[in-house]
Amino acid sequence: MYAIGQILRVLREEREMQLSNVQEISGIEMTLLSKIETGKRLPTIEQVQKLARIYDFDDKTLLIQRESDQILVNVKSPDIAVEALRVATDKLNFGEKYLQRFQEEIYRAPLALESRRYIGSKSKLSDWIMEIIDSETEGVQIFCDIFAGTGTIANHAIKKYDRVIINDFLYANHVIYKAFFGSGEWSKQVISKHIASYNSIDPDTLEDNFFSINFGDKYYDYKVSKVIGFIRDDIEAKKNILTEKEYNILLATLIYNIDKIANTVGHFEAYIKKPIKSQPLILRPIDACSFEHVEIYREDSNELAKKISCDLLYIDPPYNSRQYCRFYHLYETLVKWNKPKLFGVALKPAPENMSKYCSIKAVDAFRDLVTSIETKYIVVSYNNTYNSKSNSSENKIRLEEIKSILEELGETNIFDKSHRCFNAGKTEFDDHRELLFVTKKHGKKNI
Numbered sequence: 144m145y146a147i148g149q150i151l152r153v154l155r156e157e158r159e160m161q162l163s164n165v166q167e168i169s170g171i172e173m174t175l176l177s178k179i180e181t182g183k184r185l186p187t188i189e190q191v192q193k194l195a196r197i198y199d200f201d202d203k204t205l206l207i208q209r210e211s212d213q214i215l216v217n218v219k220s221p222d223i224a225v226e227a228l229r230v231a232t233d234k235l236n237f238g239e240k241y242l243q244r245f246q247e248e249i250y251r252a253p254l255a256l257e258s259r260r261y262i263g264s265k266s267k268l269s270d271w272i273m274e275i276i277d278s279e280t281e282g283v284q285i286f287c288d289i290f291a292g293t294g295t296i297a298n299h300a301i302k303k304y305d306r307v308i309i310n311d312f313l314y315a316n317h318v319i320y321k322a323f324f325g326s327g328e329w330s331k332q333v334i335s336k337h338i339a340s341y342n343s344i345d346p347d348t349l350e351d352n353f354f355s356i357n358f359g360d361k362y363y364d365y366k367v368s369k370v371i372g373f374i375r376d377d378i379e380a381k382k383n384i385l386t387e388k389e390y391n392i393l394l395a396t397l398i399y400n401i402d403k404i405a406n407t408v409g410h411f412e413a414y415i416k417k418p419i420k421s422q423p424l425i426l427r428p429i430d431a432c433s434f435e436h437v438e439i440y441r442e443d444s445n446e447l448a449k450k451i452s453c454d455l456l457y458i459d460p461p462y463n464s465r466q467y468c469r470f471y472h473l474y475e476t477l478v479k480w481n482k483p484k485l486f487g488v489a490l491k492p493a494p495e496n497m498s499k500y501c502s503i504k505a506v507d508a509f510r511d512l513v514t515s516i517e518t519k520y521i522v523v524s525y526n527n528t529y530n531s532k533s534n535s536s537e538n539k540i541r542l543e544e545i546k547s548i549l550e551e552l553g554e555t556n557i558f559d560k561s562h563r564c565f566n567a568g569k570t571e572f573d574d575h576r577e578l579l580f581v582t583k584k585h586g587k588k589n590i
């Protein structure tokens with residue numbers, strides 16, 4: 144259905160002309176004119192120009208109507224059409240320069256909290272988890288994500304609850320939470336100024352540094368690693384003139400951007416033993432915000448549990464022997480920046496923050512955690528990798544153990560969702576199931 148036809152009909156009727164008169168003057172068949180006026184046929188450009196002359200009407204206005212009808216018939220997805228039209232306008236306006244503009248636009252868009260590679264991240268499951276929490280709980284004001292990892296669950300909780308407690312014992316995660324969520328003064332201009340100056344660094348003018356000596360041509364291209372080390376030194380040197388929030392934003396910006404170009408499969412247990420594609424490090428800002436109702440900790444989960452109280456405790460611990468401090472040791476080294484002695488092919492520092500949840504003490508640690516915290520609800524994420532073929536991927540806490548510990552504490556419901564998980568190794572997760580336990584404790588006080 145073309146709207147131009149209806150407009151032409153109105154013009155004709157206003158001029159009190161019959162279709163036969165128009166046929167006579169224009170030479171366009173009456174049947175065709177009728178099809179045009181009823182919106183069944185799109186007139187050609189020449190036909191529009193002829194009719195505009197006959198009706199003494201501005202031909203450009205009619206041609207715009209015709210063009211828009213033609214665009215509309217090609218719209219296949221109305222929900223994105225408006226945005227597509229904006230992009231089409233840009234393409235028309237910028238011609239050959241459009242691609243460059245597109246890249247600049249992408250570059251300006253800040254990096255979201257979820258745009259990070261992290262084993263066990265719940266970012267793809269967060270809607271499912273939050274929906275269940277929403278329907279299974281009531282009266283929750285204080286939400287605690289005690290093994291927050293990327294912080295994606297806390298990020299959802301921030302929009303919903305009066306107070307959100309975020310914890311993870313890794314240094315890099317702590318800096319990331321402070322950068323994305325922490326309160327405190329900061330200036331967007333200061334951050335942009337530093338990012339712009341870091342983006343203009345010429346690696347050939349830089350000296351070797353701790354980062355390039357250790358990680359160059361391993362986890363990162365040698366030149367890029369010189370830039371990373373230089374930026375890290377510079378952030379530290381400016382610690383006194385930056386606010387704490389700005390310092391954390393710059394560190395998190397560095398982590399998020401180098402995550403995109405690391406020569407790894409997504410963690411730092413090893414680097415890929417192939418030549419690294421050389422590419423410049425161009426930093427994009429992160430989507431930093433400030434929230435007054437967020438509390439951020441970097442503590443052992445079980446220690447923290449004895450000090451805080453909440454209405455809902457979300458628990459997503461590691462379940463196998465693979466330690467997160469070893470997976471992400473490079474970011475720990477980068478954030479702590481005490482330039483430690485590094486060991487082995489993977490260049491790890493001495494172990495710190497080794498989790499009990501990755502050891503035979505896991506069941507006791509879990510029991511201690513859920514019984515010592517004062518909370519109304521306990522929500523536990525669990526995935527059934529315990530029957531896997533690789534020893535390091537074997538679960539340290541069995542499904543039955545979690546279930547019986549939680550059932551002792553209160554009424555427990557279990558939800559499941561088939562989910563393909565992030566897995567770089569040989570473990571087969573064909574029958575992988577993601578579970579969510581929701582326990583309503585018998586009393587708010589610990590038992």
Ligand SMILES: C[S@@+](CC[C@H](N)C(=O)[O-])C[C@H]1O[C@@H](n2cnc3c(N)ncnc32)[C@H](O)[C@@H]1O
Pocket residue numbers: 261262263264265266289290291292293294295296310311312313316442443444445459460461467468498499500
């Ligand atoms: C499975 S990940 C959590 C993933 C997170 N829910 C997400 O969506 O990104 C487990 C996290 O627990 C942290 N962790 C392990 N043991 C801990 C402990 N004892 N205390 C505090 N954090 C711990 C690890 O550093 C890791 O980030």
